[in-house]
Amino acid sequence: MNWITNYVRPKISSLLAPRETPENLWIKCPETGEMVFHKDLEANQQVIPSSGHHMRITAKERLRFFMDEGAYESVELPKVPLDPLKFRDERRYTDRLKDSRAKTGLEDAVLVALGAIEALPIVAAVQDFSFMGGSLGMAAGEAIVTAAEKAVEHHRPLVLFAGSGGARMQEGILSLMQLPRTTVAVEMVKEAGLPYIVVLTNPTTGGVTASYAMLGDVHIAEPGALIGFAGPRVIEQTIREKLPEGFQRSEYLMEHGMVDLVVHRHELKGTIARLLKVLLHREGAAGAVGEVGPLGEPEALRPEAAE
Structure with missing residues (x-):
């Protein structure tokens, strides 16, 4: 055993080698x-x-921040065909899916979970924008339908966090068919007499905005979120006019009646819990509704409106 070769040289090499910094x-x-x-x-x-x-935050972070003690039970979702159209552009669709799954740890763009906020049991569905832009395909559509079915089965309110660039082009017409499917699923929840709360995060656009993201009993948006069907650049090019300042942002949409509340992320849990207690006629909820938040609230939900 050579002491210089086996010990001194590796030690010097480690000192001189460039250090990797995250x-x-x-x-x-x-x-x-x-x-x-x-x-x-x-x-x-x-x-x-x-x-x-x-x-932007991941679906798992969202649930950890939102649920009581960060605890929730993930719901197993139905399997769907991976690449029904054998789609390929610069890369194979299957390769894109594989990369997104490795990056996010999710099977697809929507995570469904059972949990509670302020001891109130709920079903939550969260879109993860980091999974192919939160795009709506067959798997995401199945997840929304499953969330609605679980809400009806367990008789719990459904809270959905929307965040998407729209329909998934790699699945063509099959992705567009998720718009009516998810709309029917939302109607199922409403027919069961259960609240459906939608939280619009940055961004919520395309087919998602044209379906389940705009069908809630109450629409809440995070500050500064981009919300709309087509993006502002496309609209400007189409109408050849400059759009107003803050167009399609949460605050602008609340001023124009498209969004009910703009709520800071720290206040989301408490705000949604109070709204659900009102909608479910839970005891002690009426006096707390006025605390919904400084950024705005629907007049019908204010205590004085009920008098």
């Missing part, structure tokens, strides 16, 4: 350019502390 230790605020330490951002539910900008 690239995601600091996150840049898209609004102000401020650099925020990643652990501080996570502790603040992925909201930039100084600017209040709401960063």
Whole structure:
């Protein structure tokens, strides 16, 4: 055994070798350019502390922040054909799916879970934008339908977090068929007399906006979220006019009656719990409704409106 070869040389090599530093230790605020330490951002539910900008979060993070004690039970979802159209553009559709599954740890863009908020049992469905832009395909459609069926089966309210770029083009007409299917599923929940609350996150666009994302009993949006069918750039090119400042953003849509509430991520759990108690006629809910939040509330839900 050579001491210099086996010990000294590797030790010197390790000291001289370039050290790898993780690239995601600091996150840049898209609004102000401020650099925020990643652990501080996570502790603040992925909201930039100084600017209040709401960063995108994964479906699993969303459920962890939203459910009581971060505990929830994932619902097993039906399997669907992986590549019914044998679609290929620059890459095979199956390869894109494989990469997204490895990246997110999800089978597809929607995660369905059973849990509780403020001890109130609910069914939650969450779209994850990091899975192929949260696009709506057959698997995501099946997940929404399953969430509705679970809500009816367990007689629980359904809370849906929408975040999507629209229908999944790799599945063609099969993805578009999810619009009427999910619409029927939502009607099933309403016919059972159960509340359906929709939270619109950044972005919510395309076929999702044209179906289940706009059928809620109450529509809540996170601050600054882009919400609409076509994007603002497409609209500007079509009508050849400059759009108003903040067009299609949460605050603009609330002012024009398309969204009921704009609620900070920290307040979502408490706000939705109070709304559900009112809609379910739970005891002690009426006095708490006025605390829905400073960013706005539907007049019909204010205590004085019931008098």
